[in-house]
Amino acid sequence: MIDTSIALPTQAAKVSLFRKLLTNPTGAASMLILALVALAAVLAPVLATHDPSLASLQSVLAKSGPDHVLGADSAGRDVFSRLLFAGQFSLAGALLALVVAVAIGVTGGLVAGYYGGWFDSVSSWLTGLLMAMPGIVILLAARAVVGPSMWLSMMIFGVLLSPAYFRLVYACVTAVRNELYVDAARVSGLSDFRIIGRHILTVVRAPVIIQSAMVLGIAIAIQAGLEFLGLGDLNIPTWGSMLNDGFINLYKAPTLVLWPSLVLGVVCIALTLLANAMRDELERSRGPVKRRRKGAALVDAAEAAAKRGEPAVVHPEAPADEHSGSAGEILLEVTDLGVGYDQPDGSTTHVVNHVGLTVRRGEVHGLVGESGSGKTQTAFSILRLLPQGGRVTGGSIVFDGTDLARLSEKEMTKVRGQRIAYIPQEPMSNLDAAFTIGSQLMEPMRVCLGISKAEARKRALALLAKVGIPNPERTFNAYPHEISGGMAQRVLIAGAVSCEPDLLIADEPTTALDVTVQAEVLDLLRELQDELKMGVILVTHNFGVVADLCDRVTVMQTGRVVETGPVRSIFNDARHPYTQQLLEAILEDAAPRGPFTNSGPLTSSATLTSLTGVKP
């Protein structure tokens, strides 16, 4: 019963991979070539015109002609017939190496991966040992002891190849060992043997098949190499020994080396291409699911908005609040901005549509919305640093009189850092782990401001002190992994303000931090903004942060602006239902669930209570 149920999916999977390969041009061609070579080797006794070992003095180094289709070698043996018979030995030798390697490597990998423990470390260590020496040197040493046996050499080579399988299977098994379905099988009382056979073997099968195509090619090549060195068994014809004969007579009969080279080259290329085609097909069958997941939220959201056809509801400016100290000159005016991603099929997925945004000098402008609302995309497009494939599809981004959307990359590089700066969300991943904090602070200053190293160092230390780092000297010399997340965020803020920009774009600057650190970082931002009179775009999903810091708010949903206005009038008189829901969420001190089916993390109650100083 169980046996057939194991066999069924196995069979299905194999057939489907095989069928897919037939429709893949590279895969089909490779398989055809390999099948022809194998067939020619099997049918050698029928196809051969001569006895492959029959030497003949008359035909030594004979040219190709009616008697010898491809000529004859230095002993007068027929090259064509030898090629066919050599195929038998060369392929059989490579298969032997493959079988030995699979038997040792797959078994070892399954056991070590599944049981772990001492077997695990011992076999990993042995693997490292086997891989530390060049295979051919080991084979030469072995040949010195056991003599010129092709079969023994290939068995030894199989052992040398086994680590490749061991590593592969080991990685696969440790990845699935603790999967739920394996646990379930274990709990339901299946024996380890059954679990390995049924659940784990199916996972490693495809990678092992792909690896085998590669390994066969390597085995054929190394065997030919050994024979080419003249260390093989002289009694059997192999492609390698034919190469050897051809090389010795390279001057007298240049074509002699050609035929075995051609066969070897074609077989090795076909095996590698086959392996690649198999991997491509396997990845393709998994691919679309993965790709769709990445863009799904954005695409669906944008499409939903487009269907709804809802006009961007703009909250009217409240003139009463214009005098609250934030009525500086207009620094940034985004009009009708569209952002889209080019898809492989040539279409464009729009993630931001007709977005408008105005930021004045000295004003903190909150850009609020849930995950996927397009707020971060809007921020990146102002910096002109959209992820690969993304581009501004329409509208203008006028910053201090210039349309950033129309600047060349070179001109834009001059704007970034000096005029518009950026504070990222996740502090750790935004520092380069390979450089010290100090060097990461100094490099942009030296490039943007053209100052000396000593000057940059002085400024960097001053900046670190300014952002509240207790021991600037030590942090300056530290690597990113040596400091805490809160410290790292301060470093990034220091970096952002290092060239005294006019506009600061902060992308959820506190989301990744501990609650106690969040308030400190917000305080720091406020101080710096006051001091440097910057315009700030604060991207956040947290209305608590908005209330704390912002002068003006723009609420985004599904790639559109739904409401915008001074922070007080938004809080007092939110008109759009989405804004109202977001606001209710803080007032009720709970994350809004229920009504939003696709909402990401909107506001966390922990964040809000900590900001207002109330613990639940």
Added chain:
Amino acid sequence: MYRFVLRRLLSGVLLLFVITTVAYLLLYAGGGDIARRIVGPTASQAQVTLKASQLGLDRPLVVQYWDWLTHALTGDLGRSWFNGQLVTTGVTSRVSVTLSLVLGATIIAAVISVVIAVLAAVRRGWVDRVVQFVGVLGFAIPGFLIALGLVSLFALNLKWFKATGYVPITTSFSGWAATVTLPIIALSIGCIASVVQQVRGSLIDALRQDYVRTLRARGLSFNRVVYRHVLRNAGGPALAVLAVQFIGLLGGAVIVEQIFALPGLGQIAVAATSQGDIPVVMGVVVATAAIVVIVNLIIDLAQGWLNPKVRLS
């Protein structure tokens, strides 16, 4: 940092010890058979016994090994069974040839791979596809076939280079370059194909990292970020694959030396192997293992320099 270096050094010495021990025990395990093979199948049993005692093969294996090890530690690897030459002299005089080939190929492969990989990873599109396809071919074709092709094209037909012979670099640099150019090209092609794949992959990963955007937002140009930051971060995996490739190159050199008639380690290895000259074979194993250990050590240190976190582990 000192502890990191010391630990790497110790593990290298241990690896060298284990490899040579295993090799010795396997090579000398068949004591009587070795003597029989040397004196030939027609010799009498008395002759075999005599030969075995002459070569010290009649002693217990452990005693033979201890004898070999104590001598090896003083730099004495014994004498060839066939021409009585000191193994240490024979091996060291040839190491430089092999090393100049393999190190040359490694350096050239590293430089070319990085250039190609950066192009493929940054431009993507058709450049990337061409690189991928050529890479598969370079990987698939056995190195010695490439060497054969180079010999027949450039040395025999075009006569740009000499097909055989070796001029030490100390004698004449141009002479040396003329004799090692083709072998180095033959060796490095496969290596480049593998390293490009690896570096391209890790570059594409590194380009997606958040710090790339942040550094660019600070006003650094894309190229500067790629060459100074992304490349350095992608360097770790690239060095790891280079270490593996180096071992492969040492193996490839055996065959390539034979094709170009270069007097390197591979050449005495092949000669000693066909004669069954086990002390020389053992000497080659020791030399190869030592080279591998030293190169691994250098690469580990480079890893530590590239990635500060490695120094801790």
